[in-house]
Amino acid sequence: MINVIGYHTTKFGEQWNKSLFDLISEAIHGVIKEMKIDKEEINAVFFGNMLAGILENNVHGGSKISEILKTHVPMYRVEAACASGGLAFNLACQYLNANKNSTVLVVGGEKMTDYPTPKVITALSAAASGEEQEAGLTFPGLYAMLARIYLHTYGYTEEHLAAVSVKNHFHGTFNDKAQFQKEISIEDVLKSPYIADPLKVLDASPISDGASAILVTNNRHIAHRIDKKMTVLSSQAATDSISLSGRAYLDRLDSTVQAGNKAFSDAKLSPIDISVAEVHDCFSIAEILAMEDLGFFKKGEGGERMKNYETMFGKTNGLVVNTSGGLKASGHPVGATGVKQIGEVFLQLTQQAGKRQVKKIKYGLTHNVGGSGGTAVVNIFSS
Amino acid sequence: MINVIGYHTTKFGEQWNKSLFDLISEAIHGVIKEMKIDKEEINAVFFGNMLAGILENNVHGGSKISEILKTHVPMYRVEAACASGGLAFNLACQYLNANKNSTVLVVGGEKMTDYPTPKVITALSAAASGEEQEAGLTFPGLYAMLARIYLHTYGYTEEHLAAVSVKNHFHGTFNDKAQFQKEISIEDVLKSPYIADPLKVLDASPISDGASAILVTNNRHIAHRIDKKMTVLSSQAATDSISLSGRAYLDRLDSTVQAGNKAFSDAKLSPIDISVAEVHDCFSIAEILAMEDLGFFKKGEGGERMKNYETMFGKTNGLVVNTSGGLKASGHPVGATGVKQIGEVFLQLTQQAGKRQVKKIKYGLTHNVGGSGGTAVVNIFSS
Numbered sequence: 001m002i003n004v005i006g007y008h009t010t011k012f013g014e015q016w017n018k019s020l021f022d023l024i025s026e027a028i029h030g031v032i033k034e035m036k037i038d039k040e041e042i043n044a045v046f047f048g049n050m051l052a053g054i055l056e057n058n059v060h061g062g063s064k065i066s067e068i069l070k071t072h073v074p075m076y077r078v079e080a081a082c083a084s085g086g087l088a089f090n091l092a093c094q095y096l097n098a099n100k101n102s103t104v105l106v107v108g109g110e111k112m113t114d115y116p117t118p119k120v121i122t123a124l125s126a127a128a129s130g131e132e133q134e135a136g137l138t139f140p141g142l143y144a145m146l147a148r149i150y151l152h153t154y155g156y157t158e159e160h161l162a163a164v165s166v167k168n169h170f171h172g173t174f175n176d177k178a179q180f181q182k183e184i185s186i187e188d189v190l191k192s193p194y195i196a197d198p199l200k201v202l203d204a205s206p207i208s209d210g211a212s213a214i215l216v217t218n219n220r221h222i223a224h225r226i227d228k229k230m231t232v233l234s235s236q237a238a239t240d241s242i243s244l245s246g247r248a249y250l251d252r253l254d255s256t257v258q259a260g261n262k263a264f265s266d267a268k269l270s271p272i273d274i275s276v277a278e279v280h281d282c283f284s285i286a287e288i289l290a291m292e293d294l295g296f297f298k299k300g301e302g303g304e305r306m307k308n309y310e311t312m313f314g315k316t317n318g319l320v321v322n323t324s325g326g327l328k329a330s331g332h333p334v335g336a337t338g339v340k341q342i343g344e345v346f347l348q349l350t351q352q353a354g355k356r357q358v359k360k361i362k363y364g365l366t367h368n369v370g371g372s373g374g375t376a377v378v379n380i381f382s383s
Numbered sequence: 384m385i386n387v388i389g390y391h392t393t394k395f396g397e398q399w400n401k402s403l404f405d406l407i408s409e410a411i412h413g414v415i416k417e418m419k420i421d422k423e424e425i426n427a428v429f430f431g432n433m434l435a436g437i438l439e440n441n442v443h444g445g446s447k448i449s450e451i452l453k454t455h456v457p458m459y460r461v462e463a464a465c466a467s468g469g470l471a472f473n474l475a476c477q478y479l480n481a482n483k484n485s486t487v488l489v490v491g492g493e494k495m496t497d498y499p500t501p502k503v504i505t506a507l508s509a510a511a512s513g514e515e516q517e518a519g520l521t522f523p524g525l526y527a528m529l530a531r532i533y534l535h536t537y538g539y540t541e542e543h544l545a546a547v548s549v550k551n552h553f554h555g556t557f558n559d560k561a562q563f564q565k566e567i568s569i570e571d572v573l574k575s576p577y578i579a580d581p582l583k584v585l586d587a588s589p590i591s592d593g594a595s596a597i598l599v600t601n602n603r604h605i606a607h608r609i610d611k612k613m614t615v616l617s618s619q620a621a622t623d624s625i626s627l628s629g630r631a632y633l634d635r636l637d638s639t640v641q642a643g644n645k646a647f648s649d650a651k652l653s654p655i656d657i658s659v660a661e662v663h664d665c666f667s668i669a670e671i672l673a674m675e676d677l678g679f680f681k682k683g684e685g686g687e688r689m690k691n692y693e694t695m696f697g698k699t700n701g702l703v704v705n706t707s708g709g710l711k712a713s714g715h716p717v718g719a720t721g722v723k724q725i726g727e728v729f730l731q732l733t734q735q736a737g738k739r740q741v742k743k744i745k746y747g748l749t750h751n752v753g754g755s756g757g758t759a760v761v762n763i764f765s766s
Binding site for chain 1: 404436440442444445446447448449450453455456457458459460461462464470473476477478479481482506509510512513619620622623625626629637641754757758
């Protein structure tokens with residue numbers, strides 16, 4: 001049995017006084033100290049990071065974490081654009097299934113705010129296909145195309161998209177690690193400037209710095225001595241053609257559908273069983289697609305149900321989505337996001353989520369996407 | 384039992400008419416076609432690449448391979464500088480140990496010759512520590528420091544280093560996929576210009592384009608229908624402080640010592656059992672250190688034994704090293720190198736190495752290093 005036994009995250013946001021590896025060091029030392037784990041008990045490290053190579057000529061991060069931990073254990077840097085953190089966790093689970101009595105550290109981090117925004121947007125576009133990059137398509141542009149198709153096909157408006165951001169900003173007010181901790185209104189979203197029609201600034205997750213770390217173990221002795229833990233029921237990854245032009249459908253992300261179906265089947269659960277989920281809302285449209293692709297909503301229902309705030313904290317006895325504030329309000333340091341999502345579900349399932357604690361919960365899910373759906377990772381956990 | 388069942392590589396060298404993913408596609412389709420594997424039989428892909436993010440704003444390669452293969456299976460991009468290919472294989476073995484009856488593709492590739500050399504050298508330095516980069520230390524500079532310490536400590540000269548390149552260029556003449564297929568002399572090496580004293584141009588591996596792919600399986604039905612295969616006895620990775628200033632010793636790479644000891648212990652073999660090895664000769668000094676660190680030579684003997692050409696093809700009944708030509712003559716497209724090393728041992732152990740076939744062999748070893756020793760991967764195979 002694989003357990004997540006600890007979580008520590010830096011604050012997400014603008015952290016101009018800290019380097020990437022300062023943030024990573026803070027997350028790693030935080031979780032090791034809080035869990036009273038001896039670093040000699042860590043058998044391997046999985047590290048999610050997307051942009052350090054492009055932005056600061058900084059790769060080979062595994063070896064740099066070896067310098068922080070002062071150990072010689074294997075360190076694996078994993079990269080799948082914005083799904084780097086989730087995929088690092090997925091590989092950590094493979095590692096644990098292959099190695100008995102082991103404990104691994106999964107850490108994700110990104111340093112994005114030191115650079116001019118156009119440079120960061122161009123760097124993020126490195127996850128898109130060469131053809132899409134050459135056509136001048138940035139990520140906002142790619143998701144705007146998906147949004148336009150969705151709104152047109154199912155008869156929704158930009159107000160339906162805006163409700164996602166309103167909900168996630170509301171959740172962010174309860175999370176002191178979130179980049180944005182203030183409420184916004186539908187009007188605020190609708191009045192914000194367009195970045196790629198129909199998406200506006202307040203439909204989009206921000207540029208962020210931050211790092212998050214979790215400890216994962218299948219060592220019974222270690223799991224036994226730790227009170228607060230959650231069990232991994234399934235971790236699944238799937239891929240799709242990165243180019244939108246190569247896709248069978250444009251009103252869904254097939255990688256999410258595939259990873260989600262496998263995860264529910266493997267965990268022997270249904271969407272109805274999940275009480276808390278962190279889904280990949282890099283743009284408002286992405287959360288709507290995710291809710292449908294994961295089977296929480298029927299295809300085409302997402303806009304309506306989102307506008308009813310059915311998944312908002314305090315408004316439902318059912319599933320609450322993105323209690324951390326999601327990528328939108330919590331922030332999106334891309335390599336950290338997939339790890340933070342797991343950390344948030346860990347806090348919820350172990351009753352450590354404070355003001356945003358969802359009551360009576362047993363199962364949680366995380367969903368992390370790379371690029372415009374080229375990679376998706378879905379994990380299911382139980383308390 | 385994990386078997387390597389197929390190998391295909393592009394030619395290494397200057398391939399200005401092909402993009403990175405053209406090369407990767409060529410390697411992937413080559414191995415699938417030759418092995419008559421249906422791509423539906425591949426359960427996951429492990430992809431080693433270091434530089435595409437920095438050099439061509441191109442990351443999320445897993446998803447781009449999904450586009451080539453037109454499948455939805457998980458794709459993992461792994462990066463550990465020049466050990467990216469070896470570490471991708473190491474993770475593939477973890478994956479297979481966690482998943483029965485599976486077959487995975489391990490592919491590494493790099494496109495380096497389209498860019499001005501200073502840009503490539505700077506990009507390669509991304510694997511070094513921030514402090515080392517700020518001090519202006521490039522990879523030749525870091526290995527030159529290691530070479531100077533080694534020559535001084537054990538009383539050797541630049542001629543001892545040069546013998547490594549002479550041997551590996553001789554081997555390259557038998558490999559039609561090698562970047563350089565011509566012999567060089569000790570005098571050629573000694574007369575070549577210094578790049579970082581005491582290392583000269585002909586002590587250094589070149590800048591190269593290329594991609595290599597192998598198929599690895601623990602599916603008995605698939606292994607059964609394939610004649611030529613080798614068995615993985617052990618795959619081990621270890622790390623070390625990337626900064627030389629953080630190391631306990633500078634006349635060895637501790638990551639190699641650690642990974643090598645674990646691999647021999649796990650495989651229940653000794654260095655004397657190995658007949659063919661591909662070791663990481665990014666610079667001539669690196670092969671000498673590797674031979675000592677892996678236990679083939681005693682510490683300090685390397686210079687002398689190398690100058691006696693004890694590991695040269697045709698000159699020994701014992702261990703032959705770098706029959707492919709090594710990084711020096713075969714070329715060093717960094718993400719591909721670790722995969723090509725395994726492919727070369729595969730060709731040797733399955734008696735497909737043609738003019739460079741080593742006789743009477745049972746066991747082979749590969750050794751792949753990231754940066755100046757921050758990561759090392761050692762694999763041991765049997766026929």
